[in-house]
Amino acid sequence: MHSSLPYIVGLTGGIGSGKSAATARFAALGASVVDTDLIAHALTAPGGAAIDAIRRAFGAGMIAADGSLDRAAMRALAFAHPDARRELEAILHPMIRDESARQCRQASGPYVILAVPLLVESGTYRERCDRICVVDCPEAVQVARVRARNGLAEEQIRAIMAAQASRAQRLAAADDVIDNGGSLAELEAQVERLHASYLAAADGIGD
Ligand code: ADP
Numbered sequence: 001m002h003s004s005l006p007y008i009v010g011l012t013g014g015i016g017s018g019k020s021a022a023t024a025r026f027a028a029l030g031a032s033v034v035d036t037d038l039i040a041h042a043l044t045a046p047g048g049a050a051i052d053a054i055r056r057a058f059g060a061g062m063i064a065a066d067g068s069l070d071r072a073a074m075r076a077l078a079f080a081h082p083d084a085r086r087e088l089e090a091i092l093h094p095m096i097r098d099e100s101a102r103q104c105r106q107a108s109g110p111y112v113i114l115a116v117p118l119l120v121e122s123g124t125y126r127e128r129c130d131r132i133c134v135v136d137c138p139e140a141v142q143v144a145r146v147r148a149r150n151g152l153a154e155e156q157i158r159a160i161m162a163a164q165a166s167r168a169q170r171l172a173a174a175d176d177v178i179d180n181g182g183s184l185a186e187l188e189a190q191v192e193r194l195h196a197s198y199l200a201a202a203d204g205i206g207d
Helices: 021-029 034-043 051-058 069-079 080-107 123-128 140-149 154-163 169-173 183-206
Strands: 009-011 030-037 112-115 131-136 176-179
Touching: 009 021, 009 123, 021 030, 021 112, 021 131, 021 176, 030 080, 034 069, 034 080, 051 080, 069 080, 080 112, 080 123, 112 154, 131 169, 131 183, 140 154, 176 183
Parallel strands: 009 112, 009 131, 030 112, 131 176
Antiparallel strands: none
């Protein structure tokens, strides 16, 4: 059957599991990457498409001098008023869904890596994927890597992890698992094997 959409591999994993590291290696091999984190960032950067709606909803106090979303002010507001977080998500999520769908349609690579941190938690993104690839590592390794990357306290990292799907839930949703408990060379070898299988699968659905 002819399809205007490319073969889409949803890539996800908990915080610090190695999604960015894996995505970068898929990209280096030639996969097209659509990253919802990057899209969210662009929408809220100076001149971003969500800025006007955010200003209307929350006032100019949430917009920094450079015209971007004032993340610290927004975090404080969302902490004090959980409704504000939901309202921000109601602005951003449909825009992220539309823009990621547009980028998938326009992708020129043999297949798309659709990187979505909360893919397992979101029916919308799961439905879009031909296959789901989960980057996995022990929780203690996640904590150690995020501490080294961001300098966050262990409790903060554990709180973020508790708000995400559990490791078991993600593994249950996975068609493929990248075991990133080892070295970056081991990660790379697994990405190379999966890349070959995604090329073959994408070729199979091509015209
Ligand atoms: P995520 O995107 O899932 O939050 P990252 O890809 O940013 O995770 O990885 C978290 C941190 O751990 C980064 O600083 C990254 O460079 C590092 N990292 C990822 N995989 C490995 C690995 N196999 N060995 C060592 N460090 C790693």
